[in-house]
Amino acid sequence: MTIRYPNGKVYTPKTPITKTEKTEKMEKEKDFSFSNRGKTLEDEIDEANAYYLNRQLAVIHKKPVPVQIVKVEYPSRSAAVIREAYFRTPSTTDYNGVWNGYYIDFDAKETSSKTSFPLKNIHTHQMTHMQKVTEQLGVAFILMRFSTLERYFIVPYEVLQKAWCAMEKGERKSIPLTQIEQEAYEIPTSYYPRIDYLNVLQQFIESKD
Amino acid sequence: MTIRYPNGKVYTPKTPITKTEKTEKMEKEKDFSFSNRGKTLEDEIDEANAYYLNRQLAVIHKKPVPVQIVKVEYPSRSAAVIREAYFRTPSTTDYNGVWNGYYIDFDAKETSSKTSFPLKNIHTHQMTHMQKVTEQLGVAFILMRFSTLERYFIVPYEVLQKAWCAMEKGERKSIPLTQIEQEAYEIPTSYYPRIDYLNVLQQFIESKD
Numbered sequence: 399m400t401i402r403y404p405n406g407k408v409y410t411p412k413t414p415i416t417k418t419e420k421t422e423k424m425e426k427e428k429d430f431s432f433s434n435r436g437k438t439l440e441d442e443i444d445e446a447n448a449y450y451l452n453r454q455l456a457v458i459h460k461k462p463v464p465v466q467i468v469k470v471e472y473p474s475r476s477a478a479v480i481r482e483a484y485f486r487t488p489s490t491t492d493y494n495g496v497w498n499g500y501y502i503d504f505d506a507k508e509t510s511s512k513t514s515f516p517l518k519n520i521h522t523h524q525m526t527h528m529q530k531v532t533e534q535l536g537v538a539f540i541l542m543r544f545s546t547l548e549r550y551f552i553v554p555y556e557v558l559q560k561a562w563c564a565m566e567k568g569e570r571k572s573i574p575l576t577q578i579e580q581e582a583y584e585i586p587t588s589y590y591p592r593i594d595y596l597n598v599l600q601q602f603i604e605s606k607d
Numbered sequence: 608m609t610i611r612y613p614n615g616k617v618y619t620p621k622t623p624i625t626k627t628e629k630t631e632k633m634e635k636e637k638d639f640s641f642s643n644r645g646k647t648l649e650d651e652i653d654e655a656n657a658y659y660l661n662r663q664l665a666v667i668h669k670k671p672v673p674v675q676i677v678k679v680e681y682p683s684r685s686a687a688v689i690r691e692a693y694f695r696t697p698s699t700t701d702y703n704g705v706w707n708g709y710y711i712d713f714d715a716k717e718t719s720s721k722t723s724f725p726l727k728n729i730h731t732h733q734m735t736h737m738q739k740v741t742e743q744l745g746v747a748f749i750l751m752r753f754s755t756l757e758r759y760f761i762v763p764y765e766v767l768q769k770a771w772c773a774m775e776k777g778e779r780k781s782i783p784l785t786q787i788e789q790e791a792y793e794i795p796t797s798y799y800p801r802i803d804y805l806n807v808l809q810q811f812i813e814s815k816d
Contacts, residue, residue, distance in 0.1 A: 463671065467674075478693070480693065483689035485687060496712070535705070535707060535708035
């Protein structure tokens with residue numbers, strides 16, 4: 399059906415959403431939710447970390463969100479309530495801990511792109527922190543999810559740093575998936591925990607040693 | 608001067624504070640403030656950690672206080688304000704990081720006692736966490752200050768655990784200073800950073816290796 403303005407011009411919606419496209423999108427989301435049970439990447443990492451902690455395989459925790467607390471109320475007979483606080487910029491990555499004597503340090507990042515990971519998803523302070531960790535012989539990486547493809551990778555700091563330097567020289571602002579497939583370590587998904595990343599991390603550590 | 612009640616009994620204050628005692632206390636506090644510049648133990652550790660980070664000697668951070676955020680307001684043109692949040696019980700110790708390939712994990716504790724450290728200052732979840740860290744070959748300890756004596760020690764988890772087990776068997780609820788002097792590692796204070804604890808930690812790590 400063609401819709402016309404009063405002046406006779408054909409109306410074209412700016413962001414055309416046809417019924418078919420919308421349905422396709424919904425079905426895709428449904429599929430997606432089913433296969434990973436609607437979990438965020440953070441949920442999936444929490445699940446793996448809880449699994450490792452309970453089985454005494456590793457001690458890795460997510461750091462709390464840093465907040466600047468300004469005002470706290472102490473209502474009688476109940477818990478203290480924070481009434482004014484502000485989010486602060488973290489100076490580290492979100493996850494760290496210890497595994498078999500190794501210091502483990504990483505951040506979780508995801509992209510909906512099917513072909514490359516945009517470097518703008520990583521902040522400068524995170525690169526700086528991972529560099530310092532690497533200098534102290536810690537194991538630093540990004541746990542990366544290509545959410546549309548449902549593929550997960552451990553991308554070592556060294557790989558990110560090379561791409562970051564290239565970007566700063568004016569070269570491309572993303573890492574192609576093909577490069578990640580070659581230089582990073584893919585985490586196969588399983589039932590529980592969905593992303594058993596320590597299994598794959600072993601390969602990365604062995605390549606460093 | 609003797610103060611008498613109307614009934615003739617001599618008045619004795621319950622918590623007698625004579626002018627002399629009060630003045631002595633103030634002078635002592637003044638001395639104390641002068642020698643450590645009025646800093647809390649947390650400030651002193653922050654100072655050391657900043658020193659290590661800037662000189663690329665170690666990457667050790669204090670974890671943010673964990674809070675459960677319930678309500679956030681987004682005033683236009685200004686930063687998001689947290690309007691309702693609650694303190695959560697941490698499941699780990701406060702400090703962790705990496706030094707020369709070693710995973711470092713500790714909490715800071717102080718006592719005003721001159722003769723022993725009360726074990727009630729340490730929480731069960733902290734003991735559990737330090738045990739898990741030790742099992743993963745991390746370096747876990749308490750950085751302990753005897754604030755009245757101005758003495759600092761690195762007390763290895765192993766020493767704490769022995770005392771903790773004894774307490775659970777109904778034995779003493781504190782660790783005598785004499786035992787700490789023998790089994791822990793004293794941190795000599797210096798000008799900057801005031802507590803250069805990594806220097807002493809080296810001895811502890813060498814004793815483990």
